[in-house]
Amino acid sequence: MPRLALRASRAMRTLARILRAVAGVPDYDCYVAHMRARHPGCALLSEDEFVRRRLDERYARPGSRCC
Numbered sequence: 001m002p003r004l005a006l007r008a009s010r011a012m013r014t015l016a017r018i019l020r021a022v023a024g025v026p027d028y029d030c031y032v033a034h035m036r037a038r039h040p041g042c043a044l045l046s047e048d049e050f051v052r053r054r055l056d057e058r059y060a061r062p063g064s065r066c067c
Contacts, residue, residue: 026050031050
């Protein structure tokens with residue numbers, strides 16, 4: 001892959017990750033990378049469990065939203 005195409009691909013992945021974070025979409029891949037690097041002995045959640053927990057945490061604090 002030419003160098004320019006590789007850089008463009010990385011930029012698109014980074015942009016997608018930023019847009020997901022802004023929209024509040026949980027990033028399972030980052031969670032897995034973090035857990036493997038920092039907590040290698042702990043069991044990983046499945047992707048469905050991870051998303052469910054993140055959404056529960058997000059909506060469990062009704063006073064933290066303005067609307």
